[in-house]
Amino acid sequence: MKTSLLSAEKDFSVRISDSDFQQLREIVYRNRQIYLGAPQDVEATLLSRMKALQLKAPRDYLKALEQPHISEQELDRLLAAVLEQPPRFFEGERQWAVIKNFVLPQLTMLAHMRTRSTLRMVSLGPGCGVEAITLFMLYQKYFRDQFPELQAEFIALADSEPVYQSAVKRNFSNAEVEYLPEEYVQMFFEPGPDGYRLQEGPAGQIQFGRIDPLEAGQWAALPPGDLVMCRNVLANFETERKQVLLENIYHSMNDSGYLFIGPQESLFGVSHSFKRFILNKAVAFRRMPG
16 A cells, blocks of 8 residues: 655654544534645644644554544644645656646747747745746746747745745755655755755845735736636635636736636636546646637
């Protein structure tokens, strides 16, 4: 059986099986209507909660979550810690695999065939800086040389000052680059004071800005995007404001552009302006004409 390694400290490690992680995912969704992403997106937090409860195995943690006097507060603690984790490169690996293997090849080819000179990728939300850098690395590594005439733009949009300050930083901890393949580290980073530092060249290719995601006028001032990352943003709004945000994004995109939201989020009952796809077990949305 395939397993995932949980290891937050050198003296304590444990493996969680796919079946145990699926059970955890079902418990969380049944009680909070939140869909956990891949195991590595939550594994450090899960291990931390196990240690806090003095539990040695994931199966013990699952049993604890089924106990009424433990489950309510413990689920809140687990989810709060998961959502507060700093964004990591290639977090949500299935989505990134779809972007690399399907979305970017299609968008670059369409732009080339339509003689459009620019391919524009926009990231909004708490991980906008890391996501924009990840998109830049993917494009540089796999697509730039195939379409040298195509200009790619990478835009990171923060909805608050703390998010903006996090987005523009160039120094990253070891934990933040934990899932970054070594080839990317060598190509785009250099040793930093507490981990790694983004090289000057890549850093200069990202455009950073502030935006109120509910203000249509601010979106209208942006050039249209072909790919929009809006992960872990919708969860912050009630239905009416989600609809406003998605309408703003819709009108800021080129026809047939792609939208990615967080694995715990959904457009069900919120917007019919995007067509839902499931590609390699990852959910993607495509702008409907109109």
